[in-house]
Amino acid sequence: MKMKKMTFSMMMMMVVLLSSSFAEVSLATVPRDLSNFQNVWQCPSDVYIGRPRTIEQLQTLVKQAKHVRANGLGHSWNTQHFCPASAQSAAAAPEAEANTIFTSNGGGGKDSVNVQLRTISPKQIIVDEENLTVLVDAGVKTRDLLNYLSEFGDGSGYTLPAFSWFIDQTIGGAVATGTHGSSLEYGSFSSEKQLLGVEMVLANGTLVNLTPDTHPQLMRAARVSAGRLGVITKVKLRLVPEMRVRREMNDRLQSVMFNAINEGQRLWNEEGKLSPALNETQFLWWIQQGRVFHVQFERLEATRQDRSKAERAPMVIPQVPNPGPLILQSQGFSTFLDPAIRSVVSTSVAEARDSFITMTEPLYEMHRVNMYDQYEISVPFSTMGNCFNGLRDLLRRNIAISQSFFSPALVRFVSQEDGLLSQTEDGPRLYINIEDYLFYVQGRIINTGFKQVMAYFRSDERCAGSRLHWGKAGWPDAGCWDGAEEYPNTWCDFGCAAMALDPKNKFADSGAVFSWQGSNLESCCSAEHKYQHGPGCQCQAGGRRSDCPAAPGYTNR
Ligand SMILES: Cc1cc2nc3c(=O)[nH]c(=O)nc-3n(C[C@H](O)[C@H](O)[C@H](O)COP(=O)(O)OP(=O)(O)OC[C@H]3O[C@@H](n4cnc5c(N)ncnc54)[C@H](O)[C@@H]3O)c2cc1C
Incomplete structure (x- = not known):
């Protein structure tokens, strides 16, 4: 067996030398480690950072702490999943106090720890x-x-x-x-x-x-x-x-996207087939202008293994100027962004690594410094056309809403998976990624048009079964998201796995999301960690507040 390994020990040495296993922080000076990559979505001030250098240190750290959350690089847009349960988060959500997730809360101190995976070295x-x-x-x-x-x-x-x-x-x-x-x-x-x-x-x-x-x-x-x-x-x-992949990008009216989505729904519902036109297809939808970048990929046969083609050509990385604070409205920003995005999606043939769209480093830097929140909603193939047609009606009825969007929405398609909490556990889905810049541009004031769109996705019956991305924004206030409603087939199966692997709820989230109150997991989970639905075993999240805000259910934006 031919194996090769690589280490990042040199890269990590500085980090390791500079960091101890624990570093205390206060909310006023929260470092990037306790917030997301744009220094927002901060964890409460009683959360500590654990910086293990080895797996053994990580094991000790996890064993000793009362509440733990793993962290990667903070490229997510919520605190619910990013931060561990803590004394402060419990105090901020008194309605959830009786919830099972808080039963092991010892109250602050070094009890609650975010552990950083990137300090483990060598990788x-x-x-x-x-x-x-x-x-x-x-x-x-x-x-x-x-x-x-x-x-x-x-x-x-x-x-x-x-x-x-x-x-x-x-x-x-x-x-x-x-x-x-x-x-x-x-x-x-x-x-x-x-x-x-x-x-x-x-x-x-x-x-x-x-x-x-x-x-x-x-x-x-x-x-x-x-x-x-x-x-x-x-x-x-x-x-x-590694293989050659042809990427084709066409400027189209948005009707091309709507037609493809409607046809995809029809084919799925009537023939149980996935539309080939949607496979490896991405639409960048300029909502303000009713147009799309229609990007499609074709995997070519040649691979480097058969020596039929040259090695990876050096990547040309387009530079992206910083738009600066002056471009304050939707049209201006999209005019600026169009060529920057066009440069990474244009028609070409290249290695898969370079052909499938990835964010370049200059684009990443632009994303990092221009504040925004990213949301992503998925809807089942069975209703995606209805959901999008309703959205188009909403945008037509209220033209001002489209000005709430600065960057293009990104529409993608993902097949069914067997992960219990995979968004596609119940079938293939359309995903739509939308970004809210206006909230920050106007001084942290709610972007009402954007929120109306989120409310539409989360409550209109044409989008029934919509789900949120686990790493993005849009999560309802604590006690207002119901796992048993959102994942009716699998929520308590996941609860059985959580009970088996984490019986004391050490990895509880800070937003009362993972809750199975009243589901009687102790008696209803089988030895195979499956929930046995039946008398006395009704799967429910429980602990839901009676005063939850209307859809989309969050008050932080
Ligand atoms: C600019 C931008 C664009 C994005 N585009 C996409 C996209 O195209 N498609 C898409 O699907 N997502 C996208 N995302 C979302 C992103 O991929 C996820 O949020 C991802 O989880 C972030 O990874 P991270 O390592 O920074 O994790 P973090 O943000 O640190 O953590 C995210 C979650 O994962 C958990 N976690 C992290 N590491 C571990 C671990 N080792 N063990 C257990 N749990 C862990 C954390 O507890 C937390 O719940 C994008 C994010 C950004 C910032």
Whole structure:
């Protein structure tokens, strides 16, 4: 078996030397580690940062703390899943006090810890060419993994079957949240076609290896866990040989997208088929202007393994000027953004690593400094056309709403997966990513048009079954999101897995999301960690507040 490994020990040395296992912080000077990459979505001030240097240190840290949350690089837009339960979060949500997730809350101090995966050193990427798999440490950045794979070995190179346009998260964070691109063939990073196993530190500090063969049900739970089951330390992913991919981009009217979505719904409902026109297709939808960038990909046969083509050409990275604070309205910003995005989606033939759209480093820097929140909603294929037609009506009725959008919406398509909390556990879905810049541009004042669109997605019956991305914004106030309603098929199965792996709720979230109050998990979970629905075993989240705000259910934006 041919294997090769790489270490990032040099890169990490400075971090390790500068950091101790614990660093205390106050809310006023929250560092990036306790907030997201734009220094918002901060954890409460009684949360500590754990910086383990080795897996053994991580195990000790997890074992000793009362509440723990794993962190990658803070590339998410919520505190619910990013921060551990803490004394302060409990105080801020008194309605949830009786909720089972707070039963082990010891009240602040070093009880609540965010553990950083990226301080563990050295980091490893181990390629198994015989079995076409890669075992990678959770703290490795997806960008580093893809670049390493693409140049692997004698230059023949490998890549991941499908990946997201954003690749600056850790691979552990990507898997934890079901991060995805647009693939009706391979699904998200967490799908059974891509994710073959995970290694995790459990609440008692032990390490466990989960695979579909050894732990079928726990592996289904671990596919998308949002940090609720333990700390992922390694993931095993499927590889495909690096290949040529043709990317085609066409400027179209938005009607092209609506027609494709409606036809996709019809084909799914009437013939049970996935529309080939939606596979590996992305629409960047300039809502303000009623137009789309229609981007499609075709995998070509040539791979580097058959020596039929040259090695990866050096990437030309387009520079992106900073728009500065003067472009304050929707049209101006989109005029600025159009060429920047066009440069990364234009028609070309290149290696998969470069052809599938990924954010360039200059674009990342632009994203980092221009404040915004990112939201993503998925809707089932069975209703996606109805949902989008209703949205178009809403935008037509109220033209001002379209001015709430600065950047294009990104519309993608993902196949069904067997992860219990994969958004596509019940069938393929359309995902729409939307971004709110206006909230920050106008001085942290609610962007009402944007919120109306979120309310539409989350409450209109044409979008029934809509779901939120585990790593993005839009999560309702504590006690106002009901897992048993959102994931009716699998919520309590996940509860059974959580009870088995984390019996004392050490990995509880800070937003009362993971709740099974009244579900009687102790008696209703089978030895295989499946919930046995029946008399006395009604799956419910419980603990729901009676005074929740109207859809979309959040008051922080
Ligand atoms: C600019 C931008 C663009 C994005 N584009 C996309 C996109 O195209 N597609 C998409 O699907 N998503 C996208 N995302 C979302 C992003 O992929 C996820 O939020 C991802 O989880 C962030 O990874 P992170 O390593 O920074 O994790 P963090 O933000 O640190 O953590 C996110 C969640 O994962 C959990 N977690 C992290 N690491 C571990 C671990 N080792 N073990 C257990 N739990 C863990 C945390 O507890 C938390 O709940 C984008 C994000 C940004 C900032």
